[in-house]
Each structure stands twice: as structure tokens, then as C-alpha cells.
Amino acid sequence: MAALLSVEGLTKRFSGLAALDQVSFEIREGEIVGLIGPNGAGKTTLFSIIAGSQPPTSGKILFEGRDFTRVKPFRAVHAGIARTHQIPQPFLSMTVRENVEVGLRFGRDPGGARNLVKEVTEILELVGIASLENMAAVTLSVGDLKRLELARTLATRPRLLLCDEVCAGLTECEMQSILGLLRRIQALGTTIIYVEHNLRAILSTCHHVIVLNFGKKLAEGPPETMQNDPAVIEAYIGKKA
Amino acid sequence: MSAAERSPGLAARPLAVLPPLILLGLLAALPLLNLGANSVKVLFLTFVSIAASVGWNILGGFAGQVSFGFAVFYGLGAYTTAVGINEGLNPYLTYPLAGAVAALASLLVGLPTFRLRGPYFAIATIGVSEATRVVMTNLEFTGGASGYRITEHVPFRQLEHYFTGLMLAALAVGLSIIVRRSRFGLGLRAIRDDQDAAADSGVNPYALKLGAHAIAAALTAAAGGVYARYAAFIDPEGVFGFPRGVGILLMPVIGGVNTIWGPVIGGGVYGVIEEELVARFPQLHLLLYGVLVMLIILFEPGGVVGLLQRTRRFVLRRREASWQPS
Ligand SMILES: Nc1ncnc2c1ncn2[C@@H]1O[C@H](COP(=O)(O)OP(=O)(O)OP(=O)(O)O)[C@@H](O)[C@H]1O
Ligand SMILES: [Mg+2]
Numbered sequence: 330m331a332a333l334l335s336v337e338g339l340t341k342r343f344s345g346l347a348a349l350d351q352v353s354f355e356i357r358e359g360e361i362v363g364l365i366g367p368n369g370a371g372k373t374t375l376f377s378i379i380a381g382s383q384p385p386t387s388g389k390i391l392f393e394g395r396d397f398t399r400v401k402p403f404r405a406v407h408a409g410i411a412r413t414h415q416i417p418q419p420f421l422s423m424t425v426r427e428n429v430e431v432g433l434r435f436g437r438d439p440g441g442a443r444n445l446v447k448e449v450t451e452i453l454e455l456v457g458i459a460s461l462e463n464m465a466a467v468t469l470s471v472g473d474l475k476r477l478e479l480a481r482t483l484a485t486r487p488r489l490l491l492c493d494e495v496c497a498g499l500t501e502c503e504m505q506s507i508l509g510l511l512r513r514i515q516a517l518g519t520t521i522i523y524v525e526h527n528l529r530a531i532l533s534t535c536h537h538v539i540v541l542n543f544g545k546k547l548a549e550g551p552p553e554t555m556q557n558d559p560a561v562i563e564a565y566i567g568k569k570a
Numbered sequence: 571m572s573a574a575e576r577s578p579g580l581a582a583r584p585l586a587v588l589p590p591l592i593l594l595g596l597l598a599a600l601p602l603l604n605l606g607a608n609s610v611k612v613l614f615l616t617f618v619s620i621a622a623s624v625g626w627n628i629l630g631g632f633a634g635q636v637s638f639g640f641a642v643f644y645g646l647g648a649y650t651t652a653v654g655i656n657e658g659l660n661p662y663l664t665y666p667l668a669g670a671v672a673a674l675a676s677l678l679v680g681l682p683t684f685r686l687r688g689p690y691f692a693i694a695t696i697g698v699s700e701a702t703r704v705v706m707t708n709l710e711f712t713g714g715a716s717g718y719r720i721t722e723h724v725p726f727r728q729l730e731h732y733f734t735g736l737m738l739a740a741l742a743v744g745l746s747i748i749v750r751r752s753r754f755g756l757g758l759r760a761i762r763d764d765q766d767a768a769a770d771s772g773v774n775p776y777a778l779k780l781g782a783h784a785i786a787a788a789l790t791a792a793a794g795g796v797y798a799r800y801a802a803f804i805d806p807e808g809v810f811g812f813p814r815g816v817g818i819l820l821m822p823v824i825g826g827v828n829t830i831w832g833p834v835i836g837g838g839v840y841g842v843i844e845e846e847l848v849a850r851f852p853q854l855h856l857l858l859y860g861v862l863v864m865l866i867i868l869f870e871p872g873g874v875v876g877l878l879q880r881t882r883r884f885v886l887r888r889r890e891a892s893w894q895p896s
């Protein structure tokens with residue numbers, strides 16, 4: 330089966346520092362792929378480039394075989410690529426409901442005749458913040474903001490969901506519920522790339538793992554193999570004496 | 571709760587259309603009272619101001635793109651109507667024409683300047699505005715700096731102007747309500763809140779800003795046109811001058827930016843200040859506005875509407891408190 334997303338030799342330089350260095354990989358439709366690596370490895374930068382928020386220095390991105398290398402963010406969304414931000418970026422003047430409405434009405438399927446109210450409710454129920462629908466986004470807690478971020482992104486009806494540390498700062502219990510949510514979203518047919526520092530979360534959720542370190546792809550494979558890969562262990566824990 | 575206070579849309583409250591319609595009816599009936607010519611003039615100028623103010627707010631308020639350059643559109647509208655009437659066009663055809671000319675001009679202004687953000691956009695609009703004024707000052711075809719006179723071969727009827735102004739202001743408010751409630755308006759709000767997040771939700775910020783700019787410019791130009799026909803004489807200093815652009819921006823700021831009624835209230839306040847105070851104390855003009863804007867920024871960024879909302883909350887809370895059994 331052809332890849333949904335292929336990244337070929339992607340490089341991003343910030344005045345000398347290579348945040349990404351010749352990174353290549355492919356994502357097949359329907360998977361949950363874990364993207365791991367220490368702080369500063371280039372995970373968020375990779376997402377920004379795939380979503381079109383930043384141009385790469387060189388390299389190529391293909392989405393369903395079409396060139397998406399320097400695509401405008403909103404065009405990426407219309408094609409079905411959507412990202413959550415590591416730090417949630419809600420529309421602060423809006424209610425929770427309105428935040429989600431933006432994605433629905435401007436996303437991949439902005440069609441006219443539809444039941445918006447119902448669709449918003451469904452998404453809010455899915456991420457578990459339906460009871461907050463009329464709250465102003467400014468008043469939400471960190472955990473709820475993370476859920477809203479996911480809801481906003483899901484509202485664009487993505488085919489490829491880029492999830493950046495949606496569980497950081499959440500309790501174990503909240504994390505389990507978000508992981509369950511990701512599995513449900515995947516079961517509904519969305520491909521997911523999932524950035525996460527918590528290895529247990531990755532192991533329990535992902536079919537495939539890509540490891541970044543200092544902007545380079547260190548390894549990729551099934552989660553069980555990655556867990557025991559010496560290079561990965563070294564990158565995470567440092568060289569054993 | 572502040573979220574509940576945000577307007578849930580007219581559909582949720584069908585009675586909400588009543589007060590504006592009653593206000594419109596009252597204003598339409600007002601001339602029956604045989605107001606003096608000067609009162610009619612003040613009201614007419616206020617309607618014109620409101621139309622421009624409401625127009626500006628669609629870009630500056632709804633989309634959060636503060637422009638100091640709306641004199642460009644006001645002036646273009648004024649000159650389009652003036653030349654149109656002198657060329658024999660029906661005055662009422664010149665207003666949509668003025669709107670179309672300004673909408674086109676807004677694209678020319680917007681295409682490069684909307685690549686800039688925040689203060690850079692605002693500064694660029696100052697440059698565009700001044701450049702346009704200089705060009706118009708040197709344009710021989712319209713008499714350059716010495717101005718341009720409209721000659722109509724029909725008697726001057728002040729009430730006709732009054733109703734034209736009133737209709738334009740009503741049209742502006744109606745359009746602003748429609749925009750606010752539409753998908754387009756939701757996109758503008760998203761851009762105002764966070765342009766990058768908006769784009770990440772599929773909003774095309776550039777296109778939506780250009781659209782808002784065009785609507786705002788068209789309304790402002792129609793206001794300029796309606797004004798020009800009344801004044802029968804216009805000059806670049808007056809309609810293209812930088813103070814004109816600042817005035818158009820001040821009205822919604824005074825009344826409450828990014829609301830439906832703020833720009834209307836601000837236009838009213840401004841119309842009265844301009845006519846009553848400035849006429850009497852011309853030298854206080856700028857000082858007055860300077861102080862006003864500082865007070866607004868310091869104490870009530872929501873303008874008059876913000877102040878009213880705050881007062882209402884205060885009163886409600888007091889009432890609630892006094893209901894508590896002691
Ligand atoms: N806009 C920028 N300008 C300069 N350097 C940047 C910029 N964005 C990221 N970097 C640098 O690029 C490198 C990769 O950053 P990135 O945020 O992609 O890492 P990350 O893997 O997401 O890290 P974390 O796990 O901490 O979120 C870091 O060294 C960072 O300092
Ligand atoms: Mg990151």
C-alpha cells in the first residue's frame with residue numbers, strides 16, 4: 330500500500346543549528362506512529378513543517394503522493410493534515426463550542442447544509458468536555474485546554490492527525506483517557522503521529538515508533554524493538570559506563 | 571458568567587431585533603418634530619460617521635486589523651460621487667459605484683500590507699493614506715489642493731440627505747450583524763484571536779482579511795459619497811487628510827471596538843463632539859481626543875459598550891447581594 334505521508338531528506342536549519350537533518354520516513358494509512366526523542370530533538374519542528382507553519386531548508390514532503398513541501402497551513406488542513414500544539418492555542422475570545430465550530434466550518438469538510446450544533450456536541454463528547462461547551466476558553470484548566478486543543482483539531486476532520494505532547498502535564502488517569510481517545514480516533518479511520526515523552530504511553534498505543542535525536546532519525550520500528558535498541562537507550566539515558 | 575453574556579446570536583433571541591427597529595423608526599419619524607436645520611445637519615453627519623465607523627469595525631474590530639488609512643476610502647468615495655454627479659449620474663448610483671471603487675482600492679492596499687502583521691500593518695496604512703492625499707492634492711483633473719465643487723441642478727432638500735444618511739447607517743449596521751453571525755465573521759474572530767491558530771484550523775487569513783477590508787472600505791466610501799453630495803464641495807485636506815482616518819478609527823474605539831453597537835455609539839458621540847465642541851473650541855480638538863483615547867485605553871478598553879456591560883454586571887451583583895437574607 331502506498332504511504333499516506335512520505336518525508337524525504339527533510340532538513341531544517343536555524344542559523345547554523347540543524348533542528349532536522351536529512352530525516353526520511355513513511356507513514357501508512359491507519360497507523361498510530363509514535364515520534365519520540367529527547368528535548369530539542371526536532372519533533373515539534375517536524376510537525377510545523379508537515380503542517381506548513383514553517384518552510385523546510387531542504388527536503389520533500391508528499392501527502393498521498395502529492396507534493397506538500399511548502400504548503401500553506403490552511404491548505405494542509407483542507408487536504409486533511411491537522412496538528413495540535415504542544416502549548417494549546419485556543420481562540421481565547423470564544424467559548425469552547427465556538428472554538429470547535431471554527432475547525433468544522435473551515436476544515437476539510439466545510440459543507441453548507443449540516444447540523445453544526447450536533448457535530449460540535451459529538452466532538453466535545455468524544456474528548457470529554459461536553460459539559461464545558463458554553464464556558465469561555467480563557468477559563469479552562471490546563472487539562473481541559475489540552476482536550477480543547479484536540480477537539481479543535483479533530484473538528485477539521487483530519488486524515489492525518491499530528492499530536493504534540495497532548496498528555497504532558499496531565500495526571501496518569503487523564504493520560505489514560507486521552508490515550509484511549511487516540512485509539513478511538515484511529516479506529517474511526519484517522520492516521521496519527523503522536524509525540525510523547527512517556528515511553529509507556531507510546532508502547533501501549535503505537536504500532537510503530539520513530540526515534541529522533543539532535544535532528545537525525547536514530548531508528549524506527551515496532552515499539553518492542555525500539556525499547557531495547559542500544560542507540561535509543563543511549564540517547565535517552567546517556568551512555569552507560 | 572461572561573461566556574453566557576456574549577451574544578448568542580439573534581436566532582436565539584428573536585426579540586433582539588426589536589429595539590434597533592424601534593430606534594430606526596424613531597429616527598425616521600424625528601423630522602416630523604420640525605427640528606431646526608442645524609439639528610438635522612448634526613444628525614445627518616452623525617449617520618455618515620456611524621456608517622464609516624461601523625465599516626471600519628468590520629476590519630479593525632472583527633478581524634483585529636487596525637488601519638489608520640480609512641481616509642483613503644472615505645476620500646475616494648467622496649470624489650467618486652462628486653465626479654459622478656457632475657458627469658450626470660444619478661446620485662444614488664454613485665454610492666454603490668463609490669463602494670466598488672473603494673473595494674478595488676482596498677485590494678491594492680491590502681495585497682501588500684496584509685503580508686505585514688500587527689503594528690507593521692497599522693504603520694503601513696499611515697503611509698498609504700498620506701501618499702494618496704499627496705497624489706490627490708496634485709491631481710489637476712479634480713482641481714488638486716483647491717478642491718472640487720459639485721453642481722446639481724435640483725434644489726437642495728436637507729431631509730433627503732437626512733434619510734439617505736439614516737439608510738446608509740442602517741445598512742452598515744445590518745451588514746455588520748450579518749457578517750458577525752456568518753461563517754466569514756467566525757473566521758475573522760479566529761484571525762483576531764490568533765492568526766496562526768486560525769490558519770491551523772483551515773482559515774485562510776489573507777483572503778478573509780482582504781474580504782473584510784473590501785466590505786469596510788465600501789461602506790466607508792459610501793459614507794464619503796453621501797457626505798460629499800451634502801457638502802457640495804470637497805478638498806483633499808478634508809476627505810483624504812490624516813485626521814479623517816484617525817477620526818474613523820476613534821469612533822469605534824470610543825464606543826467599543828469589536829461589537830455591533832459600539833461603533834454606532836462611538837459614531838454618535840463623535841458626531842456630537844465634532845459639531846458642538848470642536849466648533850466652539852477648535853484649538854482643543856486634538857487635546858480632547860488625546861485625553862479621551864488615553865482614558866479609554868487606561869480604564870475601559872471596551873469603550874462605552876464595555877463600560878455599560880461592566881455597570882450592568884455591577885448592578886446585577888448588587889441586586890443579588892441585597893436579596894440575600896441577612
Ligand atoms: N524558531 C526557532 N528558532 C531557532 N531555533 C529553533 C526554533 N524552533 C526550534 N528551534 C530549535 O530547534 C531544535 C528542535 O526544537 P523542537 O522544538 O523541534 O524540539 P522538540 O523535539 O519538539 O523538543 P521538546 O521535546 O522539548 O518539545 C531545538 O534546539 C530548538 O531550540
Ligand atoms: Mg516539542
